[in-house]
Amino acid sequence: MINLKGPTINRRTAMKGAAGFAAATMVPWIRAATLLPVKVGAIMPSSGILAFPGQACVRGIDLGAKFARERYGVDMSVVHADTQSKPENGRIAADSLIQQGCNVLIGAWDSGATISALQAAEAAKVPMVVHVASANQVTSQGFTQVFRFYPPAATIVRQSLAEMKALVTSVKDPPKGAVVLHLSNTMGTSTATSLDAAWKELDVPVKLLEYIPYDEKARDLSVEVAKAKASGADALVSVTRVNDAIMIVRECIKQGWNPKLMFSPNGNGVPDKAFYDALGKYADGAMSSNLWYNPKGEDTRTIVDRFQSTYPNEWMDANSGCAFEAVHIVADAVARAKSAVSSEIHAALKATDLKPILMYSGPIRFDATGQNTGAAVAVLQAKESKPHVVGPDGIAEYKPQYPLAPFGKR
Amino acid sequence: MLILWGNVLVSGILMGLVYGMIALGLTIIFGVIRIVNFAHGAMVVLGLYVGYFAGAWWGIPTIVAAVSAGALLFVFGHSLETSVVKRFVTRPHHIQFILFIGISLVLSGAQLIAFGPDPRPSISHLSFETIALGPIRLDLARLQAAIVAAVMILALAGFLKYSTFGRFIRAAADNRLGGLMVGLPIPKIYAITFGIGAACAGVAGALISPLFDAQPFLAVDFTLLAFVTVIVGGLGSFVGALVGGLTIGLTEAVAALLFAPSLKSALSYGLLMIVLIARPRGFFGAKET
Structure with missing residues (x-):
């Protein structure tokens, strides 16, 4: 016997069919x-x-x-x-x-x-x-x-030193001498070279006493910090990764060296959570200039x-x-x-001409070499276990703290 | 300048003793079982994690964490020897090397999975403290590690010299076949010795947790460091491990002061080459017969 009654189509089946049809026909169009x-x-x-x-x-x-x-x-x-x-x-x-x-x-x-x-x-x-x-x-x-x-390192360093110069020329008791502790890898050496040129070019009114390079895999920086302290410097300029930034501060504390200013152009440490996890209150006051989000x-x-x-x-x-x-x-x-x-x-x-969505920077445009011409750095200072923007003035959240409190009095 | 030299030399000596302590486990295992434990660094890192977590999670002092790490690593080392290593004791050296490189990679991989790649810096107060002796400052974490290294060496030397089981170990180290012939329990001696070596690595790891961030990738560095130390000091010698560590620590410190700090490693490996040429068995190593 021939069953003339076809399969039952209820409301749910009809809805499923309609949804399936829509998916099959519309989704590729939406995706495209x-x-x-x-x-x-x-x-x-x-x-x-x-x-x-x-x-x-x-x-x-x-x-x-x-x-x-x-x-x-x-x-x-x-x-x-x-x-x-x-x-x-x-x-x-x-x-x-x-x-x-x-x-x-x-x-x-x-x-x-x-x-x-x-x-x-x-x-x-x-x-x-x-x-x-x-x-x-x-x-x-x-x-x-x-x-x-x-x-590039040269631009960061130049902008950073300009900010640092603005700071040291605005305070009553500026540091007299600075020592540079830097990594001996590509980034560290390149930054140190740029630092030397920019320091002279900008005529930063702090005497540059010594460069102390160290290995990226250094397990111990006690001698390096001892040398820095012995140089008589009262400002520490460093180019570091996070781990060595932590080691340097620890050694400063252990060796009783209290620089008035700790500044890291193009370095890690201050911008990184690990720095605060490891150092707690001793992290406060350290400064760095980096690319940072515009608060x-x-x-x-x-x-x-x-x-x-x-x-x-x-x-x-x-x-x-x-x-x-x-x-x-x-x-x-x-x-x-x-x-x-x-x-x-x-x-x-x-052909990029883009307003940055997050970071502090001018319009993002690439020159013939592929370099973003709008790149700009912000100056950060560690305060209450967080990095805060202290420069340039237009985006600053706080005024920079100077001189730093001695580690023993924190 | 005198103060700088004083501080640098003291720092070099303390760091050297820390290096010596790290190398101790390696030299014990080689001295008795005659196998080279390439997984030594990974075991030190295990101890480092014990020290880190004990301090960060429960606020346990480093020295107590070191005892726990020692006990834990002893059990681990003993189990490893009885389950795996004993099958390779009489195999050729190159097979042993591959085995231990494999163990090292497995341990480091397991640490990576368990703890992640991020370095975990110590938050112990020891990381910041020093003792001032006039103008000379002694790093408390290094001082503690150096004292424990000296105590460990004395304790191990006393154990080996005066206890019955210690005499068994020395006999097994002198002549494995002879030991077997007179009925010494060689498998048990080897398992306990391997456990002691691993325990030394664990104690060293926990004690240096205020100095080094815990992370799995340090294993290779520690293995290399321990090797340089024991080869300079003499494989199989406790005193050699300490003297080797001191030599490396002082070389690094003086090199950093006289030349560039970035040349520290190059000079310590340069020293290793000189020792290998001039005195292949190291300062205190036994003459090959």
């Missing part, structure tokens, strides 16, 4: 119109001696990708690669990401690793946005694929609060902030290029 897929390779020192900042960058990248989707409709899938804090691994990481189909790269925090990664990016013609890396060589070696958000920026509060809710045990620091901003730069370029093809993203990056 609003979500542009792009594969971004992020090269960071996520493990090894630089894991602290590397992990912070990873957080900034991941949050930045979420924002990019919301703001620009760019469906950014991020592939992370770890250099293990070894400069030579930059190229290996970049090669691997390019082979995995990444259309654009972001990285690599460490100048050595960045230069190494840029060689692979250059060979494959894949653009690379450098979020952090200050060595002058990053943009002076003729790479065509580089777009560096971060200023008075339009979107800053929203982004910082979202970061805090996503990563309750961390805070938005210079590394997370620069990584976030780099994702913003890439998303803007992809949205303008309306393409995920590397060469078109490259062309869009070249």
Whole structure:
């Protein structure tokens, strides 16, 4: 017997069918119109001696990708690669990401690793946005694929020293002599060289007494700090990573050396949570000049609060902030290029003219060498176990504290 | 200038004793079992984590944490020897090297998974304290480590010389085959010796927690440091470990003062090369027969 009654179609079935039809027909259209897929390779020192900042960058990248989707409709899938804090691994990481189909790269925090990664990016013609890396060589070696958000060491140092000069010329009892403790790696040496030139050029009224370089993997800085103290300096200028910034302050305390001013142009420590976790009240007063988020920026509060809710045990620091901003730069370029093809993203990056979303900086524009011409530094000072902006005046949250309270009286 | 030299030399001596303590476990294991423990650094890092967590989570003093780390690492070392290492004692050296490199990588990987890659800086008050002897300042954390290193050496030397089991260990170190022939419990002796070596690494790790941030990647540095120290001092000698540590510590300190601080490591490895050429068995190593 032929059953003429077809399968029962009830209300739910009809609804499911309608939803399915809509999904099948409309979703590709929506995706095509609003979500542009792009594969971004992020090269960071996520493990090894630089894991602290590397992990912070990873957080900034991941949050930045979420924002990019919301703001620009760019469906950014991020592939992370770890250099293990070894400069030579930059190229290996970049090669691997390019082979995995990444259309654009972001990285690599460490100048050595960045230069190494840029060689692979250059060979494959894949653009690379450098979020952090200050060595002058990053943009002076003729790479065509580089777009560096971060200023070169020379610019940071010059801007930093200008701020430092403004401070020491405005106080009653300025420091008389300064000693420079700096890393002997690419970043440290490059910064120290720039420091020497800028110090003379700006005629900073503090005598530069001695340069003391030390190894990145130094386990102990007691001799270095003893030398610095013996130089008779009353200002300590340092170019450090976080771990050694902590070691230096500990040694100052142990050796009873109380500089009136502790200032780190282009150094880590003051901007990093680990510095406060390790030093507590002894961290207060130390200053550094870094790229930092603009505390008075339009979107800053929203982004910082979202970061805090996503990563309750961390805070938005210079590394997370620069990584976030780099994702913003890439998303803007992809949205303008309306393409995920590397060469078109490259062309869009070249034409970037963007107001920073988070960081304190002028308009982001890249010159012929790939350097962001708007990059600017903020001066930070540790206060009550947090970094606060104390300069330039337009974005300052507090007036700088000078001279520093002796460690024994804190 | 005199004060600077005084402080630098004292700092070098204390740091050297810390290095000696780090190397002690390596030299004990080699002296008795004749195997080179490439996982030594990873064991020191385990002790470092014990010291860190004991201080940061429960406020336990470093010295108490060191005893706990020693006990924990003894059990770990003993278990490792009875389950894995004993099968490799009579195997060729290159097989042993690969085994211990493997153990080191497994331990470091496990630490990475368990504790993450971030360095964990000590928040102990010892990290900031010194004792002033006139113009000379003694770092309390290093002083404590140096004193414990000296006490550990005396205790171990006393144990080996005066206890029955200590005599068994020395006999096994002198002649394994002879020991077996006269009925010494060689497997038990080796397991306990390996446990003692691991315990020394654990104690050293916990004691240096106010000085070094705890992180898995330090394992290689500590293994290399312990090697340089015992090769300069003489593999298998307790006194050699201390003298080797002192030599490295002082070389680094003086090099940093006279030349550039960034040359410290280069000069300590340079010293190692000189010792290898001029006195291959180190200052206190036994003559090869």
